[in-house]
Amino acid sequence: MSIDYEPSRDRYRVRWRKNGKQRSRRFATRDEAEGFEASLSPQPEEPEPPQSVEPSGGGVYPYETSDGRRWRFVFRQSDGGLTTRRGFTSRTAATTARGRAIEEVRRGEVRVNRDExxxxxxxxxxxxxxxxxxxxxxxxxxxxxxxxxxxxxxxxxxxxxxxxxxxxxxxxxxxxxxxxxxxxxxxxxxxxxxxxxxxxxxRRHLTQNPCRYVPELPVERAEIDYLRVGEIERYLEACADYYRPLAEFLIGTGARISEALGMRWPDLDLDDGVVRISRQRARGTGGTTPTKGKRFRSVQIGPRLIATLRRVREQRDRTSQPDDGWLFLCPRPLRGRYSRRTEPTPPNRKTAHDWHEWALEDAGLRDMPLHSLRHTAATLWLATPHPLIFVQRQLGHRSITTTEEHYGHFEASFVKRAAEQTEALIGRSTPATNADALAA
CATH class of the missing domain: 1.10.150 (DNA polymerase; domain 1)
Structure with a gap:
């Protein structure tokens, strides 16, 4: 912004820039011109130092990539720092972007940040x-x-x-x-x-997010692995004594490991065989937070798991082992820094994953994540067979679409097998004379 005198017109001209374009206006006296100039420059309560650009600094330069030639621009700030951007497909595009970037800094739309x-x-x-x-x-x-x-x-x-x-x-x-x-x-x-x-x-350090047009890596949905019926007992037999109740709970309820580790005794109704899941073990704090999706659900469990949980309760009562209300506890080692721990706490996720891997190895089973026990529960329910709506409620999926996306192909195979078994049952139970009568 400037004021200059034009002798030929006997006028004072004010020049300023607005939205990137040069503007001007003439006045009869200098006082009028200075007053107008002041109106264009309101002073903020806490003015920031101006960030000017040295017009002669930098330029537009080509460079080679695997996809061909690209262009980058550079311009130098008044404090000596360089601003550069790359990836333009033509000199014209880089030149235009450079001019725009210079204007953004001049107008204060971008705050230059020298930090790494x-x-x-x-x-x-x-x-x-x-x-x-x-x-x-x-x-x-x-x-x-x-x-x-x-x-x-x-x-x-x-x-x-x-x-x-x-x-x-x-x-x-x-x-x-x-x-x-x-x-x-x-x-x-x-x-x-x-x-x-x-x-x-x-914070106006960048004009746009560079990640915006960079897509994520494609993720192939892997086939869900799970323990087959004949493998479950081998797996449980290989579990350490302190891990087996947790493993049975994961298979019997389909709970996520974080949900299982956040369980407390008041969440169980062993008389009715119901587990109420509303919290999960939080990482890093030792406390609990709402479950994924913040949804409460009740899971029906069978007599075998009920008996296991009753034995855990009886053992705690018999040994007077404090548990602070937690359902599953991490055993205290005989040596090491954790041997001095006095407050009972559940195992963390990493510890539970280690126990799971050891059980798979000792049982001679293939490697699979701990989350596969949740899939094992779902496939067992479908094989019984239970409908998808039952599996959805047990697993706590917000939509049955999610359940169908993960387990729909299992249900289809189990339904087909059930139809074949039904026909076989009809064939065995219908005498030949009755079959002839029906045919007639």
């Missing part, structure tokens, strides 16, 4: 800490440490663009191809990155 991504990430997690669960914070921290900071940590926040995100995802895809990571894990890390860059957009 690692600094921004640490500050972001600290700011989010009071508003997210300990489990979510643990996920963010783990993905950041293992998958984001090694790649983006030393980059300036403003230097992270769509091309860099694509390059990172390509590197992650190679790790997936080597079976060192699953596509779902990489996609979860991408979600964390998108969250961080989305926050950078909200």
């Amino acid at each position: 991504f690692a600094v921004f990430w640490a500050a972001l997690l600290e700011a989010k800490h009071p508003y997210i669960t300990p489990g979510t914070l643990q996920d963010y921290t783990t993905h950041g440490r293992k998958r984001l900071l090694p790649w983006f940590g030393e980059l300036r926040l403003a230097a992270i663009d769509e091309d860099r995100v694509r390059d990172w995802l390509s590197d992650m895809a190679e790790i997936v191809a080597d079976d060192e990571l699953s596509p779902k894990t990489v996609n979860n890390a991408r979600t964390c990155l998108s969250m961080a860059l989305g926050e950078a957009v909200r």
Whole structure:
């Protein structure tokens, strides 16, 4: 914005920029021009230092990629820092974007941030800490440490663009191809990155989220594995004494491991054979939180599981073992730091996973995740056979569509087998004379 005198017109001209375009207006006196200029420049209560751009700094440059030639632009801020973005398919597109970026900085629409991504990430997690669960914070921290900071940590926040995100995802895809990571894990890390860059957009450090047009890795739905009927007893016999009641509970209720570890004795009605599931064990705190979807459900259990839980209760009473209300406890080791623990606590998820893996190995069974016990329960109910609506209620799915998506093909095979068994039963129970009579 400036004021200059035009002798030929004997006027004072005010020039300013609005929405990227040069504007001007003339006045008869300098006082009028200065008054108008002041009206265009309201002073904020806490003015920020201006972020000017050195027009002569930087330019537009080509570079080669596996997909062909791409263009990047660079411009230099008045403090000496460089702003650069890549991935443009033509010189014209890069030049246009450079001009737009310069204007955004001049107008204050983008606040230049010189911090490296690692600094921004640490500050972001600290700011989010009071508003997210300990489990979510643990996920963010783990993905950041293992998958984001090694790649983006030393980059300036403003230097992270769509091309860099694509390059990172390509590197992650190679790790997936080597079976060192699953596509779902990489996609979860991408979600964390998108969250961080989305926050950078909200704070006006970036104009748009570079993750927006970078798709997730495709995830192939694997066939659900589960224990077959003949494998269940082998598995349970191989379970350690302290793990077997938990394993029977997972197979008998179809509960998630977090739900089982959050169970307390008041949640059981052993007389009616009902388990009420409304809480789950929280990661990192030792407490409980509402179940997935915050849905309460009652699960019907059979006499065998009821007898197992009664034995657990009787053993606790007989040995006067304190349990603080928890249904499942982690045994106290004889040595090590946990041997001095006095308060009874449930095992954490990692411990339960270890117990499960040991049982599979000792039973000579194939490897499968602990979550497969939930699938085992569902397939047993369908084989009985029970309808999908029963399985949905037992598992706590919000919609029967979810149940059908996971177990519909099991139900179809069991229904077909039931129809064949029904025909066989009719054939065995109908005398030949009656069959002839029906045919007549």
